[in-house]
Amino acid sequence: MKSLVETITARRAPGPGAGAELQSRLASLAHAVELGQGRIPDPTLASAHAVLERAGQRLEHSTEHTVVALAGSTGSGKSSLFNRLTGEQLAQVGVRRPTTAVPQACIWGPGADGAGSLLDWLGIERRHVLSKHGTTDALAGLVLLDLPDHDSTARAHRLEVDRLVAMVDLMVWVVDPQKYADAVLHRRYLAPLAKHGSVMLFALNHVDELSDVQREACLTDLRRLLAEDGFAKPAILATSAMTGLGTDRLVAVLRDRVRKTRAASARLTADVDRAAGQLAVHGFDHPVTVAERPSAGLVDALAAAAGVPAVAAAVASSHEMRAKEHVGFPLTRWLSRLRPDPLRRLHLGDRVGKDRKGAVPSTSSSAPRDPGRSSGTGSDLEAMVTARTSLPAPTPAQRARVDSAVRAEINRATEGLTGAWKSAVATAGRASDKDLPDALDRAVGEVELPVRERPRWWKMASWLQWALFGTAVIGGLWLVLLAVLGWLRIEVDSPLVIGLPLPTLMLLGGVLLGLLTAGVGRRAARVGGRRQGAIAERALRTAVDGIASQLIVDPMSAELRRCADFTAAVAAARPPPAKR
Ligand SMILES: Nc1nc2c(ncn2[C@@H]2O[C@H](COP(=O)(O)OP(=O)(O)O)[C@@H](O)[C@H]2O)c(=O)[nH]1
Ligand SMILES: [Mg+2]
Structure with a gap:
């Protein structure tokens, strides 16, 4: 139980907004479950506990933002994709040299305030807000991250990627036809992350430079290599940040993730409502008076x-x-x-x-x-005590x-x-x-x-x-x-x-x-x-x-x-x- 409360309260509240409210309601629910232990009927506690457990997993991610990170090696086109998806020239695109030294974020739509503390928590300093988007926008709530190249200063970035992959809703691994088979990439980065397969997506970029046949060959080879890394059914897209080819499919995936986040958040809210409602049967409307002295x-x-x-x-x-x-x-x-x-x-x-x-x-x-107790020899000590x-x-x-x-x-x-x-x-x-x-x-x-x-x-x-x-x-x-x-x-x-x-x-x-x-x-x-x-x-x-x-x-x-x-x-x- 303790770990659950810790999970829920230790995570930094993502500032004002629906997420913060749900977060604090979850913390209260966890506290109520803890206090009800041994008092409230077990089935009621168990169902509230199940909600908290699901919430604990859910809260690994933001409840109101969908965080998507673009990762990959130098020149694969992360920054170019970032710019294409955001529709702005936010990221500097490098011709030959790695240019993205620090990660940056772009936030879609309102709720940027809430994203602020989420990004603090993720440790990302550079932020842009696409304020022209409204709440009804399909991508509202999306937070897109452009990560530093995984191969630029290896050790620090390795840690960065490791840290982020556990926190993001989706990690888009951008590879290019030249380096997609790089042994270092597969051995050091992808294979250890195979357990995060459900939050990984692979974008074979630069496909405008390939013929149809080359593209198919590349995709097949990439699928084989990923299978070797341990990805059972890797999601792979062919994209071109240059021409925009395939990026609509990437946008569709992002939209789907945003929708799922919203749905999960809504379901979690409903679950908390229900669990708290069940516990409320055992609470009281009036204040509980506590006597301090015996009568x-x-x-x-x-x-x-x-x-x-x-x-x-x-x-x-x-x-x-x-x-x-x-x-x-x-x-x-x-x-x-x-x-x-x-x-x-x-x-x-x-x-x-x-x-x-x-x-x-x-x-x-x-x-x-x-009188039954002996007061004879040996009982003096006992008597004294x-x-x-x-x-x-x-x-x-x-x-x-x-x-x-x-x-x-x-x-x-x-x-x-x-x-x-x-x-x-x-x-x-x-x-x-x-x-x-x-x-x-x-x-x-x-x-x-x-x-x-x-x-x-x-x-x-x-x-x-x-x-x-x-x-x-x-x-x-x-x-x-x-x-x-x-x-x-x-x-x-x-x-x-x-x-x-x-x-x-x-x-x-x-x-x-x-x-x-x-x-x-x-x-x-x-x-x-x-x-x-x-x-x-x-x-x-x-x-x-x-x-x-x-x-x-x-x-x-x-x-x-x-x-x-x-x-x-x-x-x-x-x-x-x-x-x-
Ligand atoms: N032809 C082509 N060039 C691309 C594509 N994506 C990026 N580039 C180019 O590749 C170079 C590196 O791109 P950049 O976005 O900085 O890659 P990053 O290091 O992964 O951020 C730049 O010159 C881009 O113009 C693409 O899909 N097709
Ligand atoms: Mg870059």
Whole structure:
């Protein structure tokens, strides 16, 4: 397929005009076929492909010009024939010496602009336009080339002839009765070109110098030599550039070629119309919209299945628990340490673990979610690589919700589409279904959770708690000392503050203020936990959104863009609506 597109687009467009339009329509058709590959039914693609293949061959030649080259050895009469056919003295005719050093071209009728870039492509600088010819003229569109003599500066011209013979519609090899049997001509030039027989014509020129018998003998001999060169049925004409003998037959051949070029061009245009029309059935009249982001419903369903709410809740309560360890009453703090960290239970707590005393090695926190998978020796590496969480597998209800959310997403993407493209987009949306659970689990496991957060007030609250606790202990010990002294009947007065003995005030005040601080701290911890939970939830949803984009939305968008490009290419391959 690539080569075809290249063939069609690599050839230089022959400027403005019908040829350029057909050329660009063919390029669009080739592009549409390429985009439709694997989407559009094969028979439709195959028939468009066949048109392109024919066009590829046809485009070796111009679609609006018939290029005819006059080639031959010095003095055979190429330039004289050129002048006779054009009816003008354009080419210099040499008596003895070779005079045509550079090729020149003559263009019949309008469309000379289009021929300009064709001649650029052929590498021909000298050009004349016969503008008196109209479009209806039988030779309109003919481009006649007078080539340098093949034997003048051999090597360069050999290359020139080789290059041109593959590009022209007809190569007229002009030979004269003296040199037609020249071994060099046959061995070096004609024999290697035998495969181009269908675009070769031989003109035995100078026949006015021969008698009828000599002419027949010459023609027979030439036919034999050409057969030896490998030309099965060579087309041979007897001409005289001097008297005009036989040139009418040459003109008839040229007319025929021009007609064939036009017919081929017309047929190719019709073929392209038909092929593009068939492809258009699979395109759309309306613009194809491409969604860039997954819908909130899809992200919600995936987040629920991936356990995002559970992780967010665990982050919140983990934060709250750690806060309580700092702000709680020192005597009851150890109680909260007995409860396991909720994040650790989900195997998301390695980052928490590092922050705590007795941190666990990070690999041990990455146990596989699938209980069937070994986590024994040798699986450490695997565990490190896969970094799976221990979030509970989605429930059947969650899975059903994901399924219907994906379906809704597909419906949203395929809205307005039918047939081949609809199913191609749907297939793209479902292509990664199997990878979804793993990808979600990994994405959730990789999210950097806000578990390192240690607000400064925790430490300050902790100091305050210890200070209050210390005050209460001192007050308590003081009271014990007073009690012992009292038992020993030693009266010691303790100072009074706001009507209460200072040790009593210290004990009661320390305990009460400690409990109050713990109470306020707990409330603040809950608020902080909720905030951290929300931060975690946002980060996790972003990760889930990323997976939804990567595995569901992006593949569909790529397919939709392809569909839009296909539709545009088909539209560009079709003729303007007025001509359909
Ligand atoms: N008698 C006769 N002379 C010709 C004919 N064609 C060309 N000549 C002459 O042959 C010479 C070389 O012709 P030219 O057209 O320059 O040949 P080129 O080298 O192939 O371009 C000139 O003197 C022409 O007048 C022909 O058909 N008959
Ligand atoms: Mg010449």
